[in-house]
Amino acid sequence: MQHLTNRAKPVDRKPMTALEKLYLWNIAKGMWITLKHIFKRKATINFPEQRREFSPVFRGLQVLNRDAEGRENCTACGLCAVACPAEAITMEAAERQPGEEHLYREEKYAAKYEINMLRCIFCGLCEEACPKDAVYLSETFAPSNYQRKGFIYGKEDLLIPHPKLEPEAYQQALGTRAKRQEKASSN
């Protein structure tokens, strides 16, 4: 066997005494450390009964936004889709018809808007790209699912609840949103 003599440098390798070789002291020390930690505060939580809080800027599941009157903000400009590094967003644009002004804020809107959560890396570039404040990332994450198609989120999954029709659900969703805006404006 070739030895490492030409590269060996002096290091402290005193042979261990018989007592040291028993490693008893170290084993006892190790047990003591483990024991001590039993009485410390637990670092884990019982998911899913308990959920941890995310920070206000957490980048989770996308939400499509409405304005105060409940009209959809998105104008289907497609900036989010081109900004998306993972190519997770697809959409189809449609023209707003007379009489639909209460549904869509702009003359053009997204008839179909899909995000593939299996592709999405939650980088937040779509939110940064959007000129209409129409898409933002919220403080939850996509729940697990058994099927691929369960991860394709359409408009019905992404849209924030209607402020007039479902005020409670909207308030709940807005709660985090408002917190977020407050954060943004105070900076």
Next chain:
Amino acid sequence: MHDSKSILLHLRTTFGEDGVYEQKTIDQIPTVWVSKNNIIAVATYLKTFYPLLYDLCGVDERDRSRKNGLPSADFTVVYHFFSFDLNDFIRIKVGLHGEYPSIPSITSVYVNANWYEREAYDMFGITFEGHPHLTRILMPLTWKGHPLRKEHPARATEMGPYQLYDEKADIEMEALRFKPEEWGLKEHSDDADFMFLNIGPQHPGTHGVLRIILQLDGEDIVEAVPEIGFHHRGAEKMGERQSWHTYIPYTDRIDYLGGVMNNLAYLLAVEKLAGIEIPDRAKTIRVMLCELFRINSHLVWFGTFAQDLGQLSPVFYMFTDREKIFDIIEAVCGGRMHPNWFRIGGVAQDLPNGWDKLVRDFVNYFPKQLREYDKMVMRNSLFKARTRGIGIYTREEAIEWGVTGAGLRACGYEWDFRKKRPYSGYENFDFEIPIAHNGDCYDRAVVRVEEMRQSLRIVEQCLNNMPEGLYKADHPLTTPPIKKYTMQDIETLITHFLNVSWGPVIPPGEAMSCIEATKGANSYYLVSDGNTASYRTRIRTPSFAHLQMVPYIGKGYTVADLLSILGSVDYVLADIDR
């Protein structure tokens, strides 16, 4: 006194005016084109002054526009050498002609050229004559084509559906079988039969999908052959496809423990090309986040290293602390391991309200933990017995193999790019470079543990002296432009549209960054031909160089020692394979 000027002059006089062409680059690294026939002579000459082969890569030049009078070439091989005495790089380029050109190998001069040349062969089909074993290194042996050539598709959807029929599965399996004779390994010596042991690709001790084949004489390692590439995602190819801006999330995933540190290495190169000056506040925010990530990465290393050696508890305690850092990172960036938070020209958002309290709490909390870990791990006699005097290399050997970072500092060389070639405002911070002297596994651990303390010092200084000002530079190429105006005025909205849909157009040129990442020196060498995407993105990662050295330092030790060595080297496979 030699400097790069006199070295250039010497090259001129030795190889003639025609053989040597000097190129001006934005990053001020002296760049010299030499002819293919002279490369060995040039490398031999340079080795006296530039002992470290820092990086070697190929570039497919065939589609490049705006060459600005550069010598003609179909392919170039680019060598980056580093001199510690001059504290400078030199970039040597060799232009090659033809579809599948060849060039003499410099492995006889710089041993660590071995893997780099294999990579260039794998990626471009450039043959290196005289290379001891020129085979693919990252792609499967059965791969058709060379991925970084411009004609090779970048998307799976351009390649037709993937099918694994039975015969193909057999071929693939056969290709994976290790054939000792191909590596010049004998099945037996005069007095012993060797055993070939396959470790990985699924093995907890390899810290990722790495396969190492060991030639064993009893328990002793005679030779080791690492096989990498299982984690290869073509990050360099994607750099040519994504816009300058949308490539940032990809960098997060190179050294996945380093988080924003990867963003920084990439952006420093982009910002050099774009000529953006970063405001002080943005710089300091960047430094603070980077140092938090350094602590984070070292904690993972520390815990798993102890675990490799049989201590099962520390890793849990350390991950708990790491979670505390992630809380800060999440509050600031919105993401955790892949924060994607630095932007061309600054950072994505300003620091949130109350960030200082979070950081302060951590700065107060962590030193006590470090002391405890010191007792728990570093002073443990079992730990010492497994690491002291194991995996030794000297400073000369380290440089020979391209080792940077803690591995180099553990052999007594005080070299830290943050101090020696400061970037992003590191010159304003007060910290020390910890070193150790024996270059064994234990000393590498000592250095990293002390580095955490130093990082904490830097974080504290950021906390106490966070400058006021902009978090993003006021420059037309800053991406995305500060959004406050986008919603109101049409001018910025148009810029925003262009910037987002095409991405910023970075002026033509070449630049390389160099940072002291968590595991050693990390660089992005970017070539722009004035487009919305990079023409060539080359990522030099420390782990690649470090793993290449493992067979050399592992020889003669036992299998159990090899796991100490692997743990002490601190690599991640994503950083090796890119």
